[in-house]
Amino acid sequence: MPELPEVETVRRGLAPHVEGARIVSVTQRRADLRFPFPERFAERLAGRRIAALSRRAKYLLWHVDAPQGGEPDALISHLGMSGSFRVVPDSGDGITPGAFAHARGIAGPHDHLDMELQGEDGRRTHVIYNDPRRFGFMLMTPEAGLATHKLISGIGIEPLGNAFGPDTLARLFDGKAAPLKAALLDQSLVCGLGNIYVCEALWQAGLSPFAPAGRIGTQQGRGPHPAVRLAEAVRDVLNRAIEAGGSTLRDHRQTDGQLGYFQHSFHVYGREGEPCRRRARSGRMCRGVIARTVQSGRSTFHCPICQR
DNA sequence: ATCATGACCTGTTAGC
DNA sequence: TGCTAACAGGTCATGA
Known part of the structure; x- marks a missing residue:
């Protein structure tokens, strides 16, 4: 699926829901996608605020505020061939995200990740990552090292940027x-x-x-x-x-x-x-x-x- | 350095 | 209808 226009579409769709929102909890349903999830991925994200969601090439970059006494991180995600995110409003019944999703028949067999968010307006939503082929992945790196990250540093020019002509x-x-x-x-x-x-x-x-x-x-x-x-x-x-x-x-x-x-x-x-x-x-x-x-x-x- | 290939994994479809 | 093979939007590691 996802080339630049699809990833940008996803970014624009997610941004109003995730930017400024706090991560209430993360339910991770398997240990790996294309690569293993980062160590203690769900725990490390819980409680933190997503400052911004950007895109570089076909990567979505989730800029996550520092935890208590820590440093800001960037969550690097790639949709691979078949990854997708969808935003689902919380039912408000207090059921855990996984149970919520399953109970409502929303979680399909390939819903690998469920992030429960609380927006600045207080409203709760779930951002669910689905990926049948699992060519997608999620990695974390300190925000300060993002530009020099192995996957990011070698990327060429953005075709929609000013430098392209x-x-x-x-x-x-x-x-x-x-x-x-x-x-x-x-x-x-x-x-x-x-x-x-x-x-x-x-x-x-x-x-x-x-x-x-x-x-x-x-x-x-x-x-x-x-x-x-x-x-x-x-x-x-x-x-x-x-x-x-x-x-x-x-x-x-x-x-x-x-x-x-x-x-x-x-x-x-x-x-x-x-x-x-x-x-x-x-x-x-x-x-x-x-x-x-x-x-x-x-x-x-x-x-x-x-x-x- | 440059290029082509195979591998990763699952689902869908075309063909028999 | 049922089985098999080919094919699919991406990237990385490998070897020529």
């Missing part, structure tokens, strides 16, 4: 023989893109997923420079996807349970064998048929006619 992109890709598809998936260059949005951005930019990444900085032709088209396409696709609440193929839900709907706007992803939807300025439709190929072990969807 055609020049940066061309510089990052300069000299790279790897195909554009692989370069855009490389989180240490530009972060947040996954298989879907790389395919969509390349289509929108009219660039071949197989073209060497280094070429976008030098290739000349008619019309806007490829790096300009690609940078614009990346931002536009991501922004539109966020507006749509992300893409729901299977698992992605907004935190209120709503589906994302950007999948209805896909031009290439999952459209193998269907006609290309590009319309030329003349009004003529592209005659191409969307092809699926495998690049570095994953499906690439593209139009062989208009993506060069």
Whole structure:
């Protein structure tokens, strides 16, 4: 599921419920996800206040205030392929979170974590993490060391940030023989893109997923420079996807349970064998048929006619 | 350094 | 209907 737009959708959905809220209790239903949970995870969080919820690449960062006599921590969470959070109001019947959730039939087999929160308005809610494939994870690190944390320090530029643009992109890709598809998936260059949005951005930019990444900085032709088209396409696709609440193929839900709907706007992803939807300025439709190929072990969807 | 591959784990779907 | 194989949004470790 979760590429940048889905993670950002989740962040926006959670933020009003968690920012400023106090963690009343944490129910952890298994010892590990992709990685083991941190030692004494639930105990360490209980009683502390969540100051802010931010996002870096596809990571959600929960900034947790210091406990008595301690230091602030950052909870680093990743949704993997199938993770989701949902927010459920407390029943107010005083039953423990786990029992509450089960009693109400809310906890499914893959509800691995249940955080009971008390908002600044005093209201209680549960934030429940569900993840069937368990490729997601949660780690804790001192807030002061967050930027140098192994998982965070190597992350590339945020495509929706101010520093991202055609020049940066061309510089990052300069000299790279790897195909554009692989370069855009490389989180240490530009972060947040996954298989879907790389395919969509390349289509929108009219660039071949197989073209060497280094070429976008030098290739000349008619019309806007490829790096300009690609940078614009990346931002536009991501922004539109966020507006749509992300893409729901299977698992992605907004935190209120709503589906994302950007999948209805896909031009290439999952459209193998269907006609290309590009319309030329003349009004003529592209005659191409969307092809699926495998690049570095994953499906690439593209139009062989208009993506060069 | 760069690149491709396999592994992680479960659920869904296509095909027989 | 029932079984099996292929495939799925991500990342990390490994080896060429």
